[in-house]
Amino acid sequence: MSIVRGVRYWCGVWAVTLLVLGVAPNGSLAVQPDEILADPSLEQRARDISKNIRCLVCRNESIDESNADLARDLRLLVRERLVSGESDKEVIDFVVERYGEYVLLRPLVSGSNWLLYAAPPAIFFFSVVLGLLYFRSRRLADATQEQALDQRELAKLNELLDN
Numbered sequence: 001m002s003i004v005r006g007v008r009y010w011c012g013v014w015a016v017t018l019l020v021l022g023v024a025p026n027g028s029l030a031v032q033p034d035e036i037l038a039d040p041s042l043e044q045r046a047r048d049i050s051k052n053i054r055c056l057v058c059r060n061e062s063i064d065e066s067n068a069d070l071a072r073d074l075r076l077l078v079r080e081r082l083v084s085g086e087s088d089k090e091v092i093d094f095v096v097e098r099y100g101e102y103v104l105l106r107p108l109v110s111g112s113n114w115l116l117y118a119a120p121p122a123i124f125f126f127s128v129v130l131g132l133l134y135f136r137s138r139r140l141a142d143a144t145q146e147q148a149l150d151q152r153e154l155a156k157l158n159e160l161l162d163n
Contacts, residue, residue: 030065035075037083046079049088053078053095054105062105 031050037043050064057068063075074095081091095103107113149157 030067030071031075032072035072035079037079042079042082045088046075046082049078049082049091050075052092052105054103056099056103 031047037046047064051062053063053074055061055063055066055068055071057070058066063071078091078095081094086094092104101107107116109117
């Protein structure tokens with residue numbers, strides 16, 4: 001009787017696993033068959049561009065991976081512009097002009113964005129410098145506190161210890 005329960009349990013586990021895997025979002029299913037271009041080189045360029053453009057609905061997914069309607073519209077826009085003969089840079093520039101630089105998954109290192117790239121190393125550098133200065137000042141403070149007692153202080157200490 002317990003063997004039958006074990007078999008039922010594992011069959012249920014496998015059924016749920018297969019169901020979850022079948023229903024789970026899959027990036028390869030995001031690009032619909034009617035979107036795919038006939039020219040393989042143009043399609044590859046479109047996929048490369050789409051992997052670097054953020055889905056404005058999903059936020060941390062590219063439009064190549066997203067199933068959102070806006071992502072589909074952007075994929076179609078990219079393909080339409082590539083078919084019309086535009087270069088990859090022109091397509092990306094058009095999308096950035098239309099939706100802002102936020103649409104890029106990897107922001108450009110230009111304008112005020114250089115601050116985003118330079119801030120972490122600069123903060124680390126200044127933290128190390130401040131830490132070294134702090135430890136140096138503590139070492140100097142400890143050195144000044146370890147002075148020997150003068151004769152008057154030594155006499156007073158002996159007097160206190162004798163009482």
